[in-house]
Amino acid sequence: MKILCPVDGSDFSRLLMDGVGTVFRNRVKEIVLLHVLPVGHSGKRRVSKDGQAVSWSALSEKMTRASNKLLHGYVERLKVVLNQAGTSRVSSLKTMVMKGDVSDAILRASENMNADCIAVGSRGMSDVPGYLLGSVSRKVVTHASCSVFMVKGEVAVPLQVLLALDGSKASKRAIRKITNWLDPDEVALHVVSVIPEKLTDLGLEVLGKRQAKALMAPVRKEIHVLLSESRKKILQAGFQVDTKLLEGNPRTQIVEAAQRLKAPLVCVGSKGLSGIERFTLGSVSEWVSTYSASSVLVIRH
Numbered sequence: 001m002k003i004l005c006p007v008d009g010s011d012f013s014r015l016l017m018d019g020v021g022t023v024f025r026n027r028v029k030e031i032v033l034l035h036v037l038p039v040g041h042s043g044k045r046r047v048s049k050d051g052q053a054v055s056w057s058a059l060s061e062k063m064t065r066a067s068n069k070l071l072h073g074y075v076e077r078l079k080v081v082l083n084q085a086g087t088s089r090v091s092s093l094k095t096m097v098m099k100g101d102v103s104d105a106i107l108r109a110s111e112n113m114n115a116d117c118i119a120v121g122s123r124g125m126s127d128v129p130g131y132l133l134g135s136v137s138r139k140v141v142t143h144a145s146c147s148v149f150m151v152k153g154e155v156a157v158p159l160q161v162l163l164a165l166d167g168s169k170a171s172k173r174a175i176r177k178i179t180n181w182l183d184p185d186e187v188a189l190h191v192v193s194v195i196p197e198k199l200t201d202l203g204l205e206v207l208g209k210r211q212a213k214a215l216m217a218p219v220r221k222e223i224h225v226l227l228s229e230s231r232k233k234i235l236q237a238g239f240q241v242d243t244k245l246l247e248g249n250p251r252t253q254i255v256e257a258a259q260r261l262k263a264p265l266v267c268v269g270s271k272g273l274s275g276i277e278r279f280t281l282g283s284v285s286e287w288v289s290t291y292s293a294s295s296v297l298v299i300r301h
Contacts, residue, residue: 021081
């Protein structure tokens with residue numbers, strides 16, 4: 001497993017190091033720490049605080065040295081977290097400095113190294129304006145071609161993990177990757193699937209409760225089969241697991257389930273429709289990663 005970790009010197013980067021080292025320490029083989037510098041205007045000069053003119057190239061060199069020092073500090077912190085496991089499989093720990101737009105640089109770097117996962121720190125958002133304005137972490141979740149681990153707070157083992165499934169290929173992929181990436185000795189999985197609200201109040205009034213229940217019976221049966229088969233696969237991988245069928249809006253049900261369980265990590269597939277178009281995990285994953293107070297692992301490919 002190869003992980004790209006963009007850092008910026010904030011407290012969220014510290015949480016990121018701790019989160020990656022704790023969650024993936026027994027599975028990750030290569031970690032690249034990335035710091036992105038803004039692009040200056042080559043050849044132009046700016047005035048420093050002491051009144052002296054400084055060229056952008058000189059400033060860039062100074063910032064690069066500061067970046068390397070910053071990255072060295074995070075390497076040492078990550079080594080401490082990884083060594084706490086005693087069985088860390090990390091064989092390569094590298095650093096990288098890039099220039100340009102932060103989101104674009106992260107996406108380019110992940111593609112160049114063929115990363116399995118991008119790990120980003122996020123303070124999280126709970127208001128619509130914040131969601132619409134977006135952030136580096138949200139842009140990465142939306143546009144990355146690989147999986148994204150969004151760290152929002154402290155994570156510690158033993159780890160309670162909520163895994164949301166919908167029966168799509170994305171969900172099957174999520175099971176496979178979760179069981180490969182996480183350590184069964186340190187993780188308990190809580191698997192949920194949601195029956196969405198298919199009928200409006202008017203539809204319920206026209207059909208009546210009995211007919212409405214009959215209409216949704218095949219959906220309910222299919223989800224029971226999904227949860228049963230998923231449980232078997234996860235148990236075979238050596239994990240503790242329980243399953244639960246939920247009803248309502250998938251986005252809010254997943255977030256609320258994580259709150260009830262006090263699960264510090266939520267995992268969802270990137271997107272995909274079930275045969276009956278139950279719900280699209282693509283939009284669900286973005287919603288959950290934005291509004292959940294828990295850290296979120298969005299699984300792709």
